[in-house]
Amino acid sequence: MNLLxxxxxxxxxxxxxxxxxxxxxxxxxxxxxxxxxxxxLGAAVAAILLVHGVAPIGATLAGAAAGAASGAVTGLLHTxxxxxxxxxxxxxxxxxxxxxxxxxxxxxxxxxxxxxxxKEAETVxxxxxxxxxxxxxxxxxxxxxxxxxxxxxxMAVVVVCIGLYLFFRTNLGTAMRxxxxxxQMIRALGVxxxxxxxxxxxxxxxxxxxxxxxxxxxxxxxxxQMGIGMxxxxxxxxxxxxxxxxxxxxxxxxxxxxxxxxxxxLMVAIALRWGLNPNDLxxxxxxxxxxxxxxxxxxxxxxxxKEASAHA
Amino acid sequence: xxDIRGLRKTFNAGSPDEVRALRGVDLHIKAGAFVVVxxxxxxxKSTLLNAVAGGFLPDAGQIKLAGRNVTRWPEYRRAKLxxxxxxxxxxxxxxxxxxxxxxxxxxxxxxxxxxxxSLSRHLRQAFRDRIRALGMGLEDxxxxxxxxxxxxxxxxxxLLMAAWRxxxxxxxxxxxxxxxxxxxxxxxxxxxxxxxxxxxxTLMVTHSMHQAVNLGDRLIMMHQGRIIRDFSAVAKKxxxxxxxxxxFNEVRRADQLDPGAAEMLKALYx
Ligand SMILES: Nc1ncnc2c1ncn2[C@@H]1O[C@H](COP(=O)(O)OP(=O)(O)O)[C@@H](O)[C@H]1O
Ligand SMILES: [Mg+2]
Numbered sequence: 001m002n003l004l005x006x007x008x009x010x011x012x013x014x015x016x017x018x019x020x021x022x023x024x025x026x027x028x029x030x031x032x033x034x035x036x037x038x039x040x041l042g043a044a045v046a047a048i049l050l051v052h053g054v055a056p057i058g059a060t061l062a063g064a065a066a067g068a069a070s071g072a073v074t075g076l077l078h079t080x081x082x083x084x085x086x087x088x089x090x091x092x093x094x095x096x097x098x099x100x101x102x103x104x105x106x107x108x109x110x111x112x113x114x115x116x117x118x119k120e121a122e123t124v125x126x127x128x129x130x131x132x133x134x135x136x137x138x139x140x141x142x143x144x145x146x147x148x149x150x151x152x153x154x155m156a157v158v159v160v161c162i163g164l165y166l167f168f169r170t171n172l173g174t175a176m177r178x179x180x181x182x183x184q185m186i187r188a189l190g191v192x193x194x195x196x197x198x199x200x201x202x203x204x205x206x207x208x209x210x211x212x213x214x215x216x217x218x219x220x221x222x223x224x225q226m227g228i229g230m231x232x233x234x235x236x237x238x239x240x241x242x243x244x245x246x247x248x249x250x251x252x253x254x255x256x257x258x259x260x261x262x263x264x265x266l267m268v269a270i271a272l273r274w275g276l277n278p279n280d281l282x283x284x285x286x287x288x289x290x291x292x293x294x295x296x297x298x299x300x301x302x303x304x305x306k307e308a309s310a311h312a
Numbered sequence: 313x314x315d316i317r318g319l320r321k322t323f324n325a326g327s328p329d330e331v332r333a334l335r336g337v338d339l340h341i342k343a344g345a346f347v348v349v350x351x352x353x354x355x356x357k358s359t360l361l362n363a364v365a366g367g368f369l370p371d372a373g374q375i376k377l378a379g380r381n382v383t384r385w386p387e388y389r390r391a392k393l394x395x396x397x398x399x400x401x402x403x404x405x406x407x408x409x410x411x412x413x414x415x416x417x418x419x420x421x422x423x424x425x426x427x428x429x430s431l432s433r434h435l436r437q438a439f440r441d442r443i444r445a446l447g448m449g450l451e452d453x454x455x456x457x458x459x460x461x462x463x464x465x466x467x468x469x470x471l472l473m474a475a476w477r478x479x480x481x482x483x484x485x486x487x488x489x490x491x492x493x494x495x496x497x498x499x500x501x502x503x504x505x506x507x508x509x510x511x512x513x514t515l516m517v518t519h520s521m522h523q524a525v526n527l528g529d530r531l532i533m534m535h536q537g538r539i540i541r542d543f544s545a546v547a548k549k550x551x552x553x554x555x556x557x558x559x560f561n562e563v564r565r566a567d568q569l570d571p572g573a574a575e576m577l578k579a580l581y582x
Contacts, residue, residue: 167427171420174409174430178417181406188365188404189473190391190422248408248457 005146007269011262012153013218014237016160016211018261019254021234022241023204026253027168028180032201033089033231034074035208037096038067040227042209044100047109047222056117060213067209068202070096075198100224107224109216116217118145121152149218156214160207161254168250176200208234229282232289237261239292313343313513314364314481319373321359333359334370335537341530346507346514350524351534352560357517358399360534361483364515366390378480392422395474395512397467397487404470407459411450411469414458415439418473442472446502464495468502475506482507484516488523496520500527521553535563 017039024032046063050056070092077088101107125148126133134141167173178186179196187193208230216222241260245252268285272278321334333356341347349357363370364377366387375383382390398404405414416430416439436454444451448465458466467487474482484503488496500523507514518524524531531548533541533556541559543551 169430170427171416171425171430172427174413174417175425178406178409178413181408182403184398184403185406186417187388188391188394188396189417189420190388191417191425192386192388 002142002146003269003273004266005142005150007266008262009146009150009153009218010215011265012150012157012258013211013214014233014265015157015258015261016207016214017230017234018237018241018257019160019164020204020206020208020211021231022238022253022257023200023207025235026180026238027177028197028200028204030078030180030197030201031086031089032071032074032204033086034071034092034096034201034205035089035231035234036227036229037093037100038070038205038209038227039212039215039230040100040222040224041070041096041103042067042212043216043222043226044103044109044212044224045209046213047111047216048103048105050111050114050116050217051109053114056115056120056217060117060210060217063213064206064210067212068206070209071201071203071205072198074205075194075201079194079197097224104222104224109222111217111220111222116220117152117214118149118217118220121148124148125151153214153218157258160210161258165251165254172199229285232282232285233264234261236285236289236292237264239289240264243292313345313378314339314341314515315374315376316340316360316364317374317376319360319363319375320371321363321368322371325371333537334363334373337373337537337539339532339539341513341515343513344511345530346512346528347516347530347532348524348528349515349517349532349534350519350521350556352564355534356537357534358485359537361485361515361517364481365394365396365483393480394483395421395477395479395481396483397470397474397485399486399489401463401466401470401490404473405458405466408457410455411443411458411461412436412439412454414469415473415476418476421473421477421479443469446472462495464491464499467491467495467499471499471502471506475510475512478510478512480513482512482514482516484514486517486519489519503527521556524556525551525553533559533563 017035021035024030024035042063045066046059049059049062054062074088074092077083077091078085083091122145125144129135129144133144135144135147137147168177175186175191176196176199179191179193179200183193212227215226237260238257239260240263241256241258242253244259244263245256247253247256268281272281276284316337316339319334319337323329323331323333337356337360349360351357362368364375366382366385366389369384373383374381377390377393382393396404406417412431416435419435439454440451443454446468448468450461450465450469458469461469471487487503488499491499503516504527506512514528516528518527525548529545529548531541531543531551532539540563
C-alpha cells in the first residue's frame with residue numbers, strides 16, 4: 001500500500017514534468033532538451049531557498065520561475081539567433097549543469113531539517129485528523145504523512161491542469177496552439193510566432209521546474225544529477241497518456257498526460273519490486289519511448305502490406 | 313493603396329542556384345481595385361505576393377501600403393493590413409484546431425492576443441451565421457477539427473478568415489489551383505461576393521485564363537520577374553481567353569526565337 005501511495009505521489013509530481021513536455025513536444029512540436037536541466041534547476045533553487053529559511057510556497061514558486069527563465073533562454077537562442085531547436089535546448093541544459101552546482105554550492109542539498117511543503121502538508125494532515133499518526137483506508141494502514149502529501153500534490157496538479165486548460169482557451173493560449181499547428185497561417189493572422197515560442201518554452205520549463213521543486217521536497221534532497229533522463233521520462237508519460245485517452249481534445253490530453261505519468265511511475269515501481277536493476281531503468285525507458293515512437297509507423301506498414309497482399 | 317517601386321529579389325545570390333525572381337517591379341493599385349495577375353510558372357507571381365505580405369525582405373525597392381512604408385515591417389505586423397489565402401488548402405488553417413478556433417484567430421487578426429477568452433457565445437453565433445451562408449453544411453461542425461474538411465471547404469473558410477476583419481489588401485495566390493473544377497467555381501463565386509461585399513482591394517494570382525478574363529477590373533501579366541503587360545479595365549473588357557493565350561505564346565516565341573538572340577536578350581536584361 002505504501003508502494004502504491006508513494007508511486008501515486010511521485011507520479012503526480014512528475015505529471016507536471018509530463019505536462020511541460022507535452023507543451024514543448026506536442027503543442028509546439030519543439031524537441032526541447034532544456035527539461036533535464038530545468039527540473040534540476042527548480043529543485044536546486046527551491047532547496048537552497050528552503051535551507052536559507054524562505055517559506056516553502058515562496059521557495060517552490062521561485063524554483064518554477066527560475067525554470068521558466070531557462071526555458072525563455074532556450075526560446076530566445078532559437079528564435080533570435082536561429083539556432084536549431086534541439087541544439088538550443090542542449091546548450092541551455094549543459095550550461096544549467098554548472099549553474100545548478102553554483103546555486104546549490106555542492107552536488108547535493110539535503111532538506112531533512114528544513115521546513116518543506118511535504119512537512120507542512122503533514123502538519124495540516126495531522127491537525128485535520130486530530131493527531132492520529134496512521135489512518136485506516138480500505139483495510140490498509142497508511143501513514144497520515146504519506147496521505148497528506150498525496151492529497152496535497154493531487155490538489156496542486158488539479159489546479160495546474162485547470163489553469164492550463166483555461167489558459168489554452170484564451171486568445172494567447174489559442175495563438176500558442178496555432179503556432180505549433182501551422183506557423184505560416186498564424187503569422188499571416190498577425191501573431192509573432194517567435195514570441196509565442198519563447199512564452200511557450202517558459203511555460204513548459206516553469207512546469208518542469210515546479211515538478212523538480214516538489215520532487216526535491218518530497219524525497220528530502222536536491223541533487224545535481226536528478227534531471228538526467230527526465231525528458232525521456234516525461235515523453236514516455238505523454239505517450240502512455242495519449243494511448244490511454246486516444247483523443248486530441250485539449251481537456252482529455254491534459255488529463256491523459258497526468259494519467260500516463262502516474263501509470264508509468266506505477267509500472268516502474270512494480271518492475272523494480274520484481275527485481276529490475278535500477279541501473280537499467282533509463283535504458284528501458286529509452287527503449288520504451290523508441291518503440292512507442294516507431295510503433296504507429298510500423299503497424300501502418302504492416303497494415304499496408306496486408307492490404308497489398310489481399311489485393312494481389 | 314498599394315504602391316510598389318523598383319522591387320527586386322534574388323534568391324540564393326552568388327550560388328549556382330541563383331534565381332532572380334523579381335527584377336524591378338513597379339505596381340500601383342488604387343483602393344477598391346481587383347487586380348488579377350497571370351504569368352508562366354516561375355515568373356515571380358508568388359514571390360511578388362510574398363514580398364507584399366512580408367515573407368522576406370526585398371533586395372531593393374519600396375512597398376507602401378495604405379500610406380505606410382511597410383518595406384521593413386515583419387510579416388506578422390503587416391498582417392494587420394493584409395488578408396491572405398494560399399494556394400495550398402493546408403497552409404491557411406491550423407488543421408488540429410476546430411473550425412471555431414480557426415475563425416476566432418482570424419477574428420483577431422492583427423490584434424493583441426491577451427488573456428481574454430478566444431471564443432464567446434456571441435462570436436460562435438456570428439461564425440455559425442456566416443458559415444451557414446456558405447451552404448456547405450458546416451454550421452453544425454464548428455467544433456470539428458478543420459483538418460477533417462475537404463480542400464474546397466478549407467479554402468472557403470480561409471477566405472472568410474482573411475476577410476473577417478476588413479483587410480486593406482486581400483492577397484489570393486492561385487487559391488483555387490488545388491481544387492477540382494466544380495469546387496474551384498464555388499470558391500471563385502465566394503471570392504467575388506466577399507470582395508464585392510466590402511469593396512476589398514484585391515491582388516489575385518491565377519493560372520486560369522477563364523478566371524483572368526472574367527474576374528477583376530485590371531489584369532497584369534508577369535514574365536521573368538517583370539510585369540510585361542498591364543490591361544486596364546477598358547482594355548480588359550475586350551480581352552478573351554484566346555487573346556491571352558496568344559499573348560503568352562508571343563512571349564514564349566520571343567524567348568525561343570533564336571537561342572543566340574535569347575542569350576543576348578538575357579545578357580541585356582539579366
Ligand atoms: N524561397 C525561395 N528560395 C529560392 N528560390 C525561390 C524561392 N521562392 C521562389 N523561388 C524561385 O523564384 C522563381 C519565381 O517563383 P514564384 O514566384 O513562386 O513563381 P510563380 O510565378 O510560379 O508563382 C522560381 O524560379 C522559384 O524557383
Ligand atoms: Mg506561384
